[in-house]
């Protein structure tokens with residue numbers, strides 16, 4: 001179990017900036033306690049005005065029988081804090097444990113995950129010395145809704161949920177971030193050519209909201225080529241906005257090509273809460289050896305200070321950190337013999353930053369967090385427009401019934417038609433999204449999971465009572481249905497895919 005070390009109450013009050021902020025501090029697991037102690041020492045020495053409340057979460061809490069990895073007391077601590085500073089935690093192997101990170105983000109409404117990456121060439125070797133990219137990742141929706149079902153012997157399902165309000169607030173946050181930081185361009189990444197409704201919505205909202213930011217260049221790329229270009233030509237990108245899963249993947253790619261995942265920091269921003277952490281995990285392979293790079297967590301703490309309005313302290317720490325890097329004092333993950341001057345452990349690296357407080361880098365560009373150029377606009381200070389109200393006329397136009405059966409398309413179609421009679425015509429059967437009836441292909445692999453679409457003929461009505469009667473007839477015929485999806489038109493436009501997978 002990771003013990004919570006006594007936490008210093010850091011800093012002295014500088015009347016020019018807001019007074020003491022309260023933060024919840026989670027020491028985490030693995031290398032977590034080591035890098036957190038180093039980070040808190042730097043914060044203290046730099047004069048950060050913080051009251052620290054210990055927050056216990058992670059492996060010990062999981063193993064004590066709490067499947068969410070956090071206790072009620074932990075939630076109370078978070079409620080008393082202005083922000084959370086969190087070291088990485090270990091999720092125990094095996095089923096039955098929910099991801100604490102996902103739980104925290106969704107429960108606290110931390111909808112925006114902001115992950116800046118930059119190159120520090122020549123001090124940290126990279127193929128892309130001018131890389132300077134910020135990934136703004138949607139943090140609550142998409143496949144991370146965590147709604148999964150096993151529906152048949154052979155088929156499992158994970159629901160991808162995308163909402164208009166969710167798209168609107170993440171896209172607006174990305175544009176607001178770009179505007180506040182003088183960024184020139186925002187690129188949207190989706191897979192809207194395949195997922196026309198969900199990813200198509202994200203892309204449409206990006207185009208709609210982008211009109212409010214005419215001074216910012218904007219483009220959209222399909223995620224495959226977008227991820228490839230981020231790895232090969234990151235200098236072509238500036239701010240990237242994307243959905244949850246794509247953002248998770250591309251932000252690790254960008255951090256790694258920038259130099260090391262050990263340098264990556266991230267902010268999880270909501271309307272009333274914010275959580276700051278390194279992007280890496282608890283690194284159990286090097287835990288307890290005092291060699292972990294504390295930079296990811298330290299830079300996350302810098303983002304937190306800016307969020308809390310302590311810009312001067314943030315600037316002091318960031319510039320001292322750049323100077324230590326420039327002076328060749330490097331933790332093991334970025335140490336290169338012949339190029340680095342000193343191999344520094346976690347504590348020594350923190351000391352090197354502390355020794356340089358008040359100094360600026362000479363070759364790397366110093367950072368400036370003056371009030372005119374905040375690194376990260378606090379969500380509270382970013383007026384988010386209320387979600388667009390959607391008032392489409394919704395009409396029921398049929399039903400997809402998912403059937404579990406070991407059968408063939410023609411046999412299943414005949415059985416369904418016999419069971420349902422003249423109630424509503426069977427329009428189509430697909431298997432894993434590929435049409436197999438009518439006119440399927442013998443080559444198509446068919447599992448035990450069939451989507452059977454019933455739709456009224458032109459001019460005929462369909463209503464919920466008919467859907468219930470349809471299911472009653474299927475049950476009476478011994479046909480096992482495992483799920484249904486109603487087919488709605490919104491202002492006459494089908495709110496469902498047409499069923500031919502690509």
Ligand code: NAD
Pocket residue numbers: 031087088089090091092101261262277278279280281282283284285286291292293294295296333
């Ligand atoms: P990891 O990021 O912990 O480690 C990947 C590699 O990077 C390892 O070789 C490690 O030694 C190295 N590394 C990571 N951080 C470093 C640092 N600061 N300095 C030097 N080297 C560093 O990823 P993993 O091994 O896949 O995951 C380990 C555990 O962390 C798992 O339980 C996972 O669930 C958890 N995790 C937690 C978070 C979080 O709390 N935010 C994020 C990712 C993974």
